[in-house]
Amino acid sequence: MQKGIISELYRPRGYGFIRSMNEEKVFFHASNLVNVKYEKLKEGDIVHFETLKNNKGYKAINIKCQFENKTTPGINPAVKLGHFNSSEKDILNALSKIFYLTNGGAVFKMGTNSQYAYCLLKPTTFFSEQFNLNREIVLVFSNYETFEPRTLDAISKAYSLVSELRVDKICSIVVSKDSQFEKKLKDLLKSNIEMQVVIPFSYGELLSIIKFPDKYYDLIIKRFRTYFYERDLFAFFAPLQKDLYFFGRQAYVQDLVNKHFTNENSGVFGLRRSGKTSVLNAVCRTLNRIDGKWILIDCEVLSNLRWNTALYYIVQAICKQYKIKLLHNKMDYTDEDVAILFEQDMLYCNDQLKGKSLLVLIDEIEHITFEIALSNNWRKDDDFIRFWRVLRGYYQKYPNKMTFIIAGTNPKSIETSFIDGYDNPLFKQLPSDKYLGTFSVQDTKEMINKLGAYMGLKFDDIVSANISQEMGGHPFLIRQFCSKVNEFINQKHLEKPIVITKVIYDQVLPIFEEKDLHDYCEMIINVLKTSYSEEYKMLENIALENKQVILEQRDNKSIFYHLIGYGLIEKTGDFFGFRNEAVKKYIQQKNKYNKLLKTDEEKWAEISERRNKIEPSLRTIVKLQLKSSLGETTGKTKILNAMKAETQQKYKSLSYNDLFDTKKCEVYFYQMSKIIIDNWKLFSNLFSLNKNTFQSYTTIINNLRADCHAAPVSNSELQSFRGAISSLEKEINNAV
Template identity: 40%
Template sequence: MDTTRAEEKVRPGINPRVVLAHFDVTEREIIDRFGQDWYVTNGGGELWLSQTSNYRYALIKPTDIFQEMFNLDREMVLLFSPYENFEPRTLDAISKATSQHQALRLERICSILVSKDPNIATKLRELLKNDQEAQIVIPFTYEELRSSGSDPFFFRNRFIEHFYARDLFASESPLKKDLYFFGRTDLVHSLINRHRSNQVSGLFGLRKTGKTSVIFGVQRGLQKVDGASAFIDCQTPAFHRLRWNQALHHVLMAVRKQNDLSERLGQVDDYTDSQAPLLFEKHLRRMSEALGSKTIMLIFDEVENITPTVSPTEHWREGEDFVLFWQTVRSLFQSSSGLFSYLLVGTNPLCVELPTVGTADNPLFAQVPLEYIPGFDVPQTREMVRRLGKIMGLKFDETIYGRLTEDCGGHPYLMRHVCSVIHRISGTERPIRVDKTLYSHAVDIFLRDYTQFMEMILSVLREYFNDEFDMLRMLSRGDHKAFQEFAELSPLYTNHLLGYVVLQEVDKRFDFRIEVIRRHLQAREKYKKLYMSIEEKRSEISERRNDIEQRLRRLCRMQLLASLGEGDARDSVLAILGSPRSARCAGYPYSDLFDGNRSGILFSDIPKVIRKHWECFRNVLGRDMEKVERDMKTINELRVDAHAKDISDEEMAVVRVSACRIKEALSAFFA
């Protein structure tokens, strides 16, 4: 027997040293009830949110069954709300109770609320339903706890109801709290340390890599060390449509508002070309002094919106505003150590890569260290997925963490949404084991149903780096020769792909780092490969022809039936088949006439059906019957399963065009 494990077991009960004098009689009875299934470790105390708002709390520790079912191993806040009507401020009492104890001691993701409001469950659910970062709060009423008896499943069922139903992986917005913030603590600390050392920073990455969540993490970290910051959203037209001198006023307003200062900044019209730099320095110094001479971190998010050549606003994209704005900021930064630092965040690092802007030197070039946001490693993936998964009743096999990291390249947004699919397809019986079979099924569904996620992430490359995006397409379809030719022209062609963690380089060979991106592009680029062998050409034509033939048979069967009725449709097809096939098929059901294994219908028969009944097909295949016939003839004449002939690159290009036209029309019809 493992005696160490036995000693670690947590059994129900109440610590004899717990003081409960501040609870009323009913609350002590309820604590006794919790002591039948939980271990009450601490009597907590009273909390006053205002003169008329009083709460009491205790701390309880989950016993083994709760640790196993819900991955809870720390003490939890048990809060009593002795009011008949639940108010949202009750959740502030939970936060205040948590703050009374060491952070590592208490469970941060979950707490328990006991209320006298009989509708507490409904009200709490309504309050929290739109807050993706809300703590899980398990509600009970005074009355139900007093009458629950000793039912061993009472607490378990309530926890299951509130734990397993919520999808903690389906997070879309940036995380503003620490509660579900995983894997970026070292990065946050690094950025804060650079700021405190009077250094500037740049952080770039693909969309949905968690850049804005990192910003919020930096701001929370600065608050903990009594620092100061201001967040400037460059994406809003309220900022990027301003001229450079007006933008300086906007930055000052952000500092004042976000730090609760009362500095009089004057009117925006005061910030003329000549006065704006002077006023910027004057007011920033005053606000720093008002904050106790703190160094203020200015955080510019979505900085590509004020970047030359890519900004949506002309005076930033093509004018001098970028140069004048950053000349002002950089000059003051260099001459006033300890006044402020700045952090540039975005998807496109062009603002720090351009050596010149027009005829002027770029003030940011070689001044801001460029850092790409890294992907999660396996331990970070495990921390996030295991923690959230066990709360939702998903027990991941250890091998899944490595596969998930590899398939998604450590991209947290992709990994969370793959796990969200796992949650959705796993049913209601929890906990459930997530093995490689369930995982592989979820990845297939993700690739089929969530292509918009991959497209959104790739849009950065498509919008800003067309050559690099084309290189990805080459690699996905196996055109390694074409890819290598680009890569050897200049390292700039691969720097962004490596920085964005889309590709990895091993022994001077490049491959996809994000496997689901490779599979997504591979499906899109399936029939676009260049430099093909004759066997590859034959295989592609055969595959595409067979797929199109099956769809055309189905289309003919459906359209003739709808237009002619089964009897006339059957007679028409038999007439086209001709002797001896029509005699052999005379007794077949109508649907069997389009089964090549039974009726012997050929690809060459299908154009005859379509021409004879063109009115049935013109709204599906297009208005030009001659073009449709030419496309089908091209596909059929190059069918490699019947003619083992050489196929030139020109012939391959023609058959691809024809197959694409037919396939697009059929896909639109069957969508």
């Protein structure tokens, strides 16, 4: 049976129309109702029905009304609309044929001159199912001829006037007098991707069709579909600034806040794009709700300062954020006086903050970490030690006045005991649980179905579990994969809402792996490559299943420490395995030709594949270089001279271009390499190798030809082949 909503009723004649889920209008007659009387039927009721074709088209039969837990259109009898003008009342009366008006709201002011009105609408069951809207929606009227961005602030103000548990935080409706409102809003949202879904209407467009219920319904449903289904709520790249799209780590955030109030410092370390800065932002928002005090410091800014002025910068930032008058200036913070002045300034700030403990959140610590910072004074000099001696000293003296959270990708700053023979002030200053955990299956399911439902996507349980496992619970990878799912659905013009089953998942995963995964993984695990090369090498061994190497190192805890901490691998007994299948596939693909091959069949498969890959490029190089240097006639002679006599006779009638067409001429790797070697002066400028080296590489490759597949390939022969062809691949790619 199909599902739809009663969109029109013609009472005197006993018939009406159903709007199906794919927006088609289907005629029905009262005689085809099964479980409800025509007199009891209302516009907005959800029905299930079958269709029957007649000479006028299709009509609905066997119509059953859905009664359970339904919200039907209308106006709550207790609602008062006296504060709305006549146009707004007309609009609300029309909307009450689609929504249930639960609360008349009020008029409120923004600033000294701006005035807005709001009310609350309850989505009908149909809207709830289509757009995952289960709570009331705030509707704001902006009775001004020109839309200004402050109208969006009016939405926030309206939210503050009602219980946050009552309204839907992700969606609101704004009705403006500006006829260009929709266009202006779209332009504004381009620079504010975390803005909630705002459904825009103008007074004019709503009033112009107020007497045409069918057009009214079409406009409302299409506008909702546009702003929900065409927006990609997964496509976030920057750290999240609002709670609206923050998932999975509320308990972790609360734990960090609790540690602050018990005078404990904390660490938040993880791979790139794992959500560290989003967590810090969430901590700040949590403190704001309880009037807690905090300051967020980006170490990229500190990296451009010396240690003493970096401390002054922290004091300056606190004073600026909380409107506190500075006691000292930057020039006062000399090497000799900085510790004393910093303590005086921090105590003064604490007094101005009424004794409330301050949480200092220090993000991207690697920018000021010894040995890895970009600035010489932090990387090589003693700025790190001096800076943290002062900051740690203040904390140790006044633990109830300040704590800190250190966040970053590289925990070197807190794991190293000595720096050039001096004690590291941060060593053993943080609890052991400093790594940011990955998403559980439940976290993944909650996030993708909450956001997906607003976009018309419902991920079934199997797919949710697969996504969580495949992406290793990494929230950025999860979001980007789901974004690719949404892109696939739109490109294939599949109708929303739609259930994302394993069939669709299996279609999208190879596309994601081919087009996006490499770049994302390269970015995410770069910290291992640059800072923990031995551990990255072990990660490669685990991905390539080099069991002997893993077995030899299984008791070396240090080599697995960060891999486990970052959530890339897990250990059970003496066995290690990947938690992040996406990273595993990336490493396997990147090291495809480094894997230890056990059978001759596997070895010959690699040899053939790699030869076949470079042959077309080699053919292109020879074709273009001979033509540009010698012309087609002489070039053709050079090609034929590289062939055996009987082969020359076979192909001498072919044109120059046809000699390079594999369907017409058998010219392969051997012939191409021979032409290059015999005419080295014509090709030498294309390669960084000398002639002898080039010839030795091609000889090694030619000795392992496809017609020798029956012969065994030793490990030493395979290693020689890999070395030769890897070098040639780079040379040929550069030449092309």
